[in-house]
Amino acid sequence: MSALFEPYTLRSLTIPNRVWMAAMCQYSAEATGPDAGAPHDWHFAHLAARATGGTGLIITEATAVSPEGRISPNDLGIWNDTQVEAFRRITRFLSAQGSVPGIQIAHAGRKASCHAPWEGGGPIAPEDGGWDVVGPSPVPFAEGHLVPAELTTEGIAEIVGQFADAARRALDAGFQVVEIHGAHGYLVHEFLSPHSNRRTDAYGGSYENRVRFALEIVDAVREVWPDDLPVFFRISATDWLEEGGWTGEDTVRLADELLAHGVDLMDVSTGGNASGVRIPLRPGYQVPFAARVKAGTRMPVAAVGLITEPEQAEKILSNGEADAVLLARELLRNPSWARRAAVELGGTTQVPQQYARAF
Template sequence: MSALFSPIRFRDLALENRIMVSPMCQYSAEDGVANDWHSIHINTLSLSGAALICIEATHVEPVGRITPGCLGLYNDRCEEALAEIVKSVRRKSSGAVALQLAHAGRKASSARPWDGGRLLSEADGGWSTVGPSPIPHKEGEATPAELNQAGLARIRSAFVDAAKRSGRIGIDALELHAAHGYLLHQFLSPIANQRADEYGGSIENRMRFPLEVFDAVRSAFPRERPIGVRVSATDWIEGGWDIDQTIRFARELKERGADWIDVSSGGVSPQQKIVANPGYQVPFARRVKQEVGIPTIAVGLITEARQAQSIIVDGHADMVAIGRAMLYDPRWGWHAAADLGATVNAPRQYWRSQPAHLRELFGCTQFGSR
């Protein structure tokens, strides 16, 4: 059996293989509400052969959206739209559906990437942002408002509400977004968090709010369904958040019942210096897995089937998350299975598509016709 296509289990969630479709922002929602684009996008990737598809960063309040086009789960319209998409996936795919809960903090109110990604003023359709400290993401940008106790309580409650909505619409698993310079990562990093109260200073204090959010979400989501956390293992900046602090954070999450750590990096400052190459973040996932003893998901320039297979075989991570490569090749899982001599689930409507020399790819050997 191919290691990449071996089963894995998180709580009551049994997955057929070790491939996850990474959560990828589409910047295409309307007032936070999913639409036809999301239906096409999610349904297409649900037929990719990946055992788990993770819906893009889904924001817990309107001011927490990265852009005006970002997805939300903070009112009934948001919930109803996502519920219909999840129902559609269930009718066509055997894959499980996860959802990434997020708040952008000081990186909110930005233009869509294809519009330049700059911070938007209120006159341009933006809004005032919040963060752990009154420090802008980029020099010259508007300063975010420092969150007070009432603001922290409001955001914790928003995460809880979104978790409950996720449970109601049948989401199989949640992932908290504590990476890429967004709010929970901002609290962790001394680059963004320079508070003088119990939420700033020491690593114990900087972890406090993200851990409070995790605890609150874990209590609100059905216990039999897993919750993971995406982290940035390093800020790629001297004096910032780093892998040693990530390991401490992961240990705390494990004690609280986290089911996996999805290990990415960067995003808290434009001053970061990243040297990206294939699998450049995999060593971070390996350290977390080995030193904490928690399942990890490896991400970042993983594009080839045998590259992904070696990550699992060599014990660097328990799953791989495929992002841009999956957009380029929405049947990435099929092609990986063909390359590795494995079997993958595909809808019956597509069974006749398998090449003659790959008659076992879909687990079916014949397709009758008249």
């Protein structure tokens, strides 16, 4: 059998194949009112199409643990029970198609309160409908961006609790995988990196202090998440800075600590915390960072980043560089990519009976 179509088991959960959908923001939820942050028909259709297309694990977009944790006013959230009920419709359908429903829980930190990409992506000031942003230090992401208020230790503890509450609601909503977003320059990543973390207290300075917030979130989530279901952690393995940033060495070191705290898989991406950096984009450009974690630790890993062809994905797994692949924009272009890959590689995917006559 193709390595891409071998089932994969973490704790008691078996994912039917290694073709997984990465979290991708849709910027399409209601911004205000009783349904703010709740998924609706667009989110259902978007996620359901990838399930009927044979994707093994489907991870929602970055889903905010609080209103202030949203990237944009139109992000999804899981801070109330209205959102939980709306998500149940989606998780029921994904599960019925044989896909595993996963959710990425997140806080955008200093990169919160921004417009959607098609509206320019720039910051929204509080007087224009945005809100005040927070971070480990009062260092804006880029020139012209909002200056974050430095979180107090009480504020840090409150956000740790929000992650735990979000995980509890995610379980109630029917999700079987919860992923903590520690990448792309959002709040957890901001604490990890010395580029954005200039604190001098117990949450800044040394590596041990900078990873404290991430480990506290993991512990809080693991405490409310069932022992028989997996927790993922998304990491930016490098800031792509020559000095003064988070590095591949840091990522390998953190992987072992996350494993000891109950994380089951590291979702390895890069970048997002430093503006204006040059990233060497090419097919599979982030795979070596996943491979480095896999070679240097016992942490299972998933690779992501310009993985577009079935043979390319198969090679990543058969070479032992990762345990699964996460597709993003390629699944926007082709919701049935998994089925195409199965045909090319000799694998199998579940086909809805309504579509069976086409195969």
